Amino acid sequence: xxxxxxxxxxxxxxxxxxxxxxxxxxxxxxxxxxxxxxxxxxxxxxxxxxxxxxxxxxxxxxxxxxxxxxxxxxxxxxxxxxxxxxxxxxxxxxxxxxxxxxxxxxxxxxxxxxxxxxxxxxxxxxxxxxxxxxxxxxxxxxxxxxxxxxxxxxxxxxxxxxxxxxxxxxxxxxxxxxxxxxxxxxxxxxxxxxxxxxxxxxxxxxxxxxxxxxxxxxxxxxxxxxxxxxxxxxxxxxxxxxxxxxxxxxxxxxxxxxxxxxxxxxxxxxxxxxxxxxxxxxxxxxxxxxxxxxxxxxxxxxxxxxxxxxxxxxxxxxxxxxxxxxxxxxxxxxxxxxxxxxxxxxxxxxxxxxxxxxxxxxxxxxxxxxxxxxxxxxxxxxxxxxxxxxxxxxxxxxxxxxxxxxxxxxxxxxxxxxxxxxxxxxxxxxxxxxxxxxxxxxxxxxxxxxxxxxxxxxxxxxxxxxxxxxxxxxxxxxxxxxxxxxxxxxxxxxxxxxxxxxxxxxxxxxxxxxxxxxxxxxxxxx
Numbered sequence: 001x002x003x004x005x006x007x008x009x010x011x012x013x014x015x016x017x018x019x020x021x022x023x024x025x026x027x028x029x030x031x032x033x034x035x036x037x038x039x040x041x042x043x044x045x046x047x048x049x050x051x052x053x054x055x056x057x058x059x060x061x062x063x064x065x066x067x068x069x070x071x072x073x074x075x076x077x078x079x080x081x082x083x084x085x086x087x088x089x090x091x092x093x094x095x096x097x098x099x100x101x102x103x104x105x106x107x108x109x110x111x112x113x114x115x116x117x118x119x120x121x122x123x124x125x126x127x128x129x130x131x132x133x134x135x136x137x138x139x140x141x142x143x144x145x146x147x148x149x150x151x152x153x154x155x156x157x158x159x160x161x162x163x164x165x166x167x168x169x170x171x172x173x174x175x176x177x178x179x180x181x182x183x184x185x186x187x188x189x190x191x192x193x194x195x196x197x198x199x200x201x202x203x204x205x206x207x208x209x210x211x212x213x214x215x216x217x218x219x220x221x222x223x224x225x226x227x228x229x230x231x232x233x234x235x236x237x238x239x240x241x242x243x244x245x246x247x248x249x250x251x252x253x254x255x256x257x258x259x260x261x262x263x264x265x266x267x268x269x270x271x272x273x274x275x276x277x278x279x280x281x282x283x284x285x286x287x288x289x290x291x292x293x294x295x296x297x298x299x300x301x302x303x304x305x306x307x308x309x310x311x312x313x314x315x316x317x318x319x320x321x322x323x324x325x326x327x328x329x330x331x332x333x334x335x336x337x338x339x340x341x342x343x344x345x346x347x348x349x350x351x352x353x354x355x356x357x358x359x360x361x362x363x364x365x366x367x368x369x370x371x372x373x374x375x376x377x378x379x380x381x382x383x384x385x386x387x388x389x390x391x392x393x394x395x396x397x398x399x400x401x402x403x404x405x406x407x408x409x410x411x412x413x414x415x416x417x418x419x420x421x422x423x424x425x426x427x428x429x430x431x432x433x434x435x436x437x438x439x440x441x442x443x444x445x446x447x448x449x450x451x452x453x454x455x456x457x458x459x460x461x462x463x464x465x466x467x468x469x470x471x472x473x474x475x476x477x478x479x480x481x482x483x484x485x486x487x488x489x490x491x492x493x494x495x496x497x498x499x500x501x502x503x504x505x506x507x508x509x510x511x512x513x514x515x516x517x518x519x520x521x522x523x524x525x526x
Contacts, residue, residue, distance in 0.1 A: 048125035054168040055139070067139075072109040075156045079144040086111075086161065087139050087169065089213070091180065095130035102129065103154060104140065104161070105180075108215035108352060111156040112147075113140055115163045125166065135172035135180070135210070141165035155215075177207045184214045186356050201512065208517060208526055216356040219349035220514055223342065224502045226349075228293060230341040231314050231496075234334050240289040240316065245278035247271060247295060251476035260299045260309075271297035274495055276427070277480045279317035280456050284488040291316040296495070301521050304395075305510045306448060306500055310519040314501075317456075317493030324429070324439045324455035325417075327492035331453065332368040332415055335443065339364045339413070342505065350506070359507025362412050362445075369405070369414040373437075376416055379404050390436055392423040395448075402447015412504075417441045419454075426470035427463060429455040439492070445504035453494025460484040 058064070070084040091105040098117035103110055115121060115129040132138060142161035150157040183199045204211040211217060232242065248269050252259045260271040275292050282290045296313035316334075320326040339362065342350070377387050383404060385397060393401065405414050421430050421438040431437035440454030457463045460481050467474060467481070474481070502514040512518040517526060 046122050046124050047120060048122040051120070051165045052125045052128050052167065054171065058169065072104065072106040072111050072156060075111055075144060075159055075161075077146055077158050080146050080159065082144050083141065083164075084144060084161070085139065085141050087137065090132050090134055090136050090138055092134065093130055093132065095126070098123065098126060100126050100130040102132075102140075102163075104138070105213075108218040109156065110154045112151045112154050112160040113142060113163050114145075114160055115166060120164055129163070129166050132166075132168060133172045133174040135176060135213075136168055137170040137172075139165075139167040139169055176210065178203055178210055180210065180213055183211055184216060184356060186358070188358060201510065205512065205518065205523065206526070212516065214356075216353055219352035220502065220506070221516060223346045223349040223353070223506070224498065224514060226342060226346050227338060227498060227502060227505075228312075228314070230338045231291070231334070232293070234337045234341075235289070235291045235316060238289070238330070240291050240318075241287055243279075243282055243287070243290045243292050244294065245272070245275035245292055247297070249277070250479075251473065258299045260297050273298055275313065275315050276425075276495070277477070279315060279493055280427070280458075280488075280491065281480065281483040283317055283319055283491045284458075284483045284486075288489075289316075289318045293498075296497075303521055306395075306503070308499065308511060308515055308518055308520055311500075311511075311515065312498040314496040314498055315493065317491055319489040319491045321490075324490075324492040327455075328370075328415065328417065328441050328453070329367070331443070331451065331494055332370070335413060336364060336366050336368060338501075339505070353506050353508075357506070357508055357513075362505050362507070363406075363410060364413040365409070365411045369409050369411050371405070371414060371416050373416060373418045373420070376401055379408075390420040390422045392420070398444065398449060399447040402444055405444075406447075412446050413444065415441055415443050424454060426466045426472060427454075427456050428466075429457050441494075443494070445501065446507065448500070448504055450501050450504060451494045451496045453492065455490065455492040458484055458488040458490055 067085045070079075070086050072086065072088060075084070075086075086104065086106075088104040088106040088111075091103040091110060093100060093102045095101075100115040102113040102115065104113050115126050117123055117126055140161060140163050142163040142165075144159050145162050146158065147160050151160060178199050182197045183204065185197060187198065199211075212221070236242070248262065248264065249272050250269060252270060252273060259273055261268050262271060274296060275294065279290055279292065292313075292315050294313060294315075295310055297310050298307075299309065300307060316331065318327045318330060374389075376393075377389070380387055380397065380401060383400060385400060387393065387397060401416075402412075406412060417440075418431065418437050419440045419442065421428065421436055424438050424440050429439045431439055438454060440452075442449050442453070443451040457466060463481055463484060464474060467477060499511050499514040502508075503511045506514075508514065512520070
C-alpha cells in the first residue's frame, strides 16, 4: 500500500517537472525569435531623453531659453500644423495604452494635449506625463492638430495639441483638498437627490486658492472687475474725480455701534463704515463731483447670504442746483450704463457663470423705474403686507416688493424714493414738505438693496441739531461739521456694495461667491 502511494506521488512530480521544462523551452524559443528588440524597456535607449522631466526652480536665470508662448484662448484651426509652446495647469490626465490624454487649463480656457508613443516620444515619456499630479504647472511643446470631432469639455474644441516635449514647472501635491472638476459641476434645482457631487461652501472658502481656479470663478471676478471699470469710466466721462478717503476715522461715520475699534497709539479710532463724511468734505472743497472705490467695514453680527464685515464700496457724491433728483437720476443712469456694459462686453463671462449657476437674465428699464415709498406701501398692502409710514422695509418685505415690481413693471432694477426720516442717518436732509419723510432713496436689484443714498445736510447748525438728535458725540465729528462753516453747495450721493451688485446681477445665492476672500463674523481667513 505504501509503495503504491509513493509511485503515484512520483508520477505527479514527474509531470510537474515536465510542464516546467516545456514552458521554459517555449519562452526561450519566443525570446530567440524576437531577437534583441525584445529586451526589457529599461535597456532601450530613450528616444525622448531631454524632452521631458522636471525643470529646476525658476529663479529668473538670464541664461534661460527665450520661448514665445501661445495662449490657450488663441489656439484655433488657423494654427494647424504649427509648433507652439504653451504653459498651463494639468487639469486632468488619462492614460490609455501607449497614449496619455491631458487637458491643459489656462484660467477659463482649456485644450486637449495628446502624448503619444512615436518616433520622437518614448513609452517612458508617456508614463512620465501620465504620472504628473493634477493642478501642476507644465510647459508643453506641441503641434496644433485638427480633430475629426469636437473635443468635449474643452473650450478649444476644434483642435488638440500633439506633444513633443513636456516639462513640469511647478508640481502640485498629489492630494488635493477639493477637485476642480467637482467644484465646477453645474448646480440645478432638484439635483439634491442625484449623485451629483458638490463641494460645500466652507470647503471652498477654506481652500479658496483652489476654488478660484474654476472657470466660473475666473468669470465672476473678471465681470466684477468690469463693474469697477464701467463705474469709473462712466463717472469720469461725466466730470467726476476719483478720490481716496481715510479708512481710520475718529468717530462712527454713520452713527450707531456697528464699527470696529482699533488701537491708535494712546487712544482709539475706528475702521470706516463708509467714506461718507470725506466725500461731503470734498464737495465742500469745491470738487463738485467725486467718487471712490475702497474697503468698507461693518461690525454687524449678521450671518446672512448678503452681509460681509468687509466689502468693496463704490461711492459717489455730487453737488446739485435745486433738487436732489438731479443726483438720484444720475446714479440711476450710471446703473443703466453698467448693466448695458456688462450685457454687451461680458456676455462670455455671464454665460460661463450661468452654466454652473443657472439664473434668469437680468432685466432693466431705460430710464430706470422710480417708485415713491408710499406707492410701495400700497403695493405691499394689496399683497397682504402692512408697512408703517415710519418703518423701514425688512429683507423679506424687500424681496416681496421686488417680485411685485418685476411682475408689474418687468424690471429687476428700480429706485425707491422718499424713505421715512426715522430710519435714515443723522446727515440725511428731511423733506421740506413732510417732517417725517426724507430726501433719500434706495436702489434695488432682484428685490435686494444695493445702494442707499440721500441729500446730505450742508448747513452746520442744522447738521449739529440732527447729530445731537441721534446721540452722536459732537466733538468727535467737529472737523466734519466745520467743513460746512465756510459755505457748501447742496449735494447728494450714495454708496454701492460691489459684491452684492455682482451677486444679484448674476442671480447667485450668496455674496461670498463674489468676494475673493470673504470676511464675516465667523471667517477671518484665509
